[in-house]
Amino acid sequence: MEILKSRSRTLQHDALDANNKGKLRASPRLQSALVQLNKYAISSIHQGFFLRYLNTDLKQVDYDRNIHYALAMHDVGIPTKKNSVRDLWSHCQHTHRALEWARQNTNPNHRWQPGAIRRLEWLLGVDDMFSIEHADQWPIAKRELGYDIAPKGSGEWFDYANNSHSIERVLVAYEHLCILRSHEQDDGRVASVFLEAVLNDLRPSNRYWLTPLFVQPDRDLTSLLVSYPEFEEVISKWENQFENLVDKQRYIYNALKAFDTEFDLVLQTQPMPKGWYELKMILLAKPIITMETAHVYLEASSCMFEYGLLQVKHIKALNNMTVFECPAVFELWGRWENIVKF
Numbered sequence: 001m002e003i004l005k006s007r008s009r010t011l012q013h014d015a016l017d018a019n020n021k022g023k024l025r026a027s028p029r030l031q032s033a034l035v036q037l038n039k040y041a042i043s044s045i046h047q048g049f050f051l052r053y054l055n056t057d058l059k060q061v062d063y064d065r066n067i068h069y070a071l072a073m074h075d076v077g078i079p080t081k082k083n084s085v086r087d088l089w090s091h092c093q094h095t096h097r098a099l100e101w102a103r104q105n106t107n108p109n110h111r112w113q114p115g116a117i118r119r120l121e122w123l124l125g126v127d128d129m130f131s132i133e134h135a136d137q138w139p140i141a142k143r144e145l146g147y148d149i150a151p152k153g154s155g156e157w158f159d160y161a162n163n164s165h166s167i168e169r170v171l172v173a174y175e176h177l178c179i180l181r182s183h184e185q186d187d188g189r190v191a192s193v194f195l196e197a198v199l200n201d202l203r204p205s206n207r208y209w210l211t212p213l214f215v216q217p218d219r220d221l222t223s224l225l226v227s228y229p230e231f232e233e234v235i236s237k238w239e240n241q242f243e244n245l246v247d248k249q250r251y252i253y254n255a256l257k258a259f260d261t262e263f264d265l266v267l268q269t270q271p272m273p274k275g276w277y278e279l280k281m282i283l284l285a286k287p288i289i290t291m292e293t294a295h296v297y298l299e300a301s302s303c304m305f306e307y308g309l310l311q312v313k314h315i316k317a318l319n320n321m322t323v324f325e326c327p328a329v330f331e332l333w334g335r336w337e338n339i340v341k342f
Helices: 011-019 028-039 044-055 067-075 083-106 116-124 154-161 167-180 189-202 231-268 276-285 291-296 298-306 327-341
Strands: 288-290 311-315 321-325
Touching: 028 167, 028 231, 044 083, 044 189, 044 276, 044 327, 067 083, 067 288, 067 327, 083 116, 083 189, 116 189, 154 167, 167 189, 167 231, 231 327, 276 298, 276 327, 288 291, 291 298, 291 321
Parallel strands: none
Antiparallel strands: 288 321, 311 321
16 A cells, blocks of 8 residues: 655655655554554543653653642642642643644644744743754665655655655654654654644544553664664564554553443432533543532532542641542552553
């Protein structure tokens, strides 16, 4: 299957057209993994939890075990004194706004324009490091390999990225972006946001599955400027990552399914209270809610409190401010964290 599709270009790209005769073949393994990932996709309301890992090293083991709880408290306006939590919160906010902006550029009505990567750098709060000095060192740019599809400059990268509508092309565009900028100086945050955004087009509507960067991150793949692997080796690594991701996504999907079954057990003995589903969706995204939110869904929150699904917590540092927390969601998050990390 030929992934590179013919498209109209301006005269300045004629030379590139003449050289780009190599075919990027579709990978059956990647295509199969994509089908499975879409099968085990979860609601998009959960992506906020997993996007935190775009700001951290998954191999890091010295994070506070209660980091997710502290972030949830921070989310309802209860600040933390821990610098690690504040820093991660700040990074998450930067990532969220950068990702929302990047997704607009993957919309069919929008195109990645020159300056977009610098915009992402600004939104993420990283230094301006866009460069093309090493663009010709990536092996798939070598004609003798028959894969002469690498951009030789930023303009050609934008043209390629705007036509990256298959999983293979998305991955190649990501690899190129890591070369076009100083990838190692920001832990690949800009490239990671780009990949997360463009993969969104391959996910089902309003559904989410993890980015393969969450599985055995291999940031040395494109950060070194010597001894690049061959194209087949690069794709093989992505195939392995996507297949490992399918396993993790299936565990994540099943953990959520088990949560839903356990959480709704109370409904076997009584009618569903008004606002039950809506409040449960809020809790899955933000397992700590204020009195105001509980009051909006009074019937559902009262039922959840009666059966122990919600617990009251008084914040002494804030004049005994009352909030409700959902331990079952934190337990689910703990399962997900173990699945992602191991």
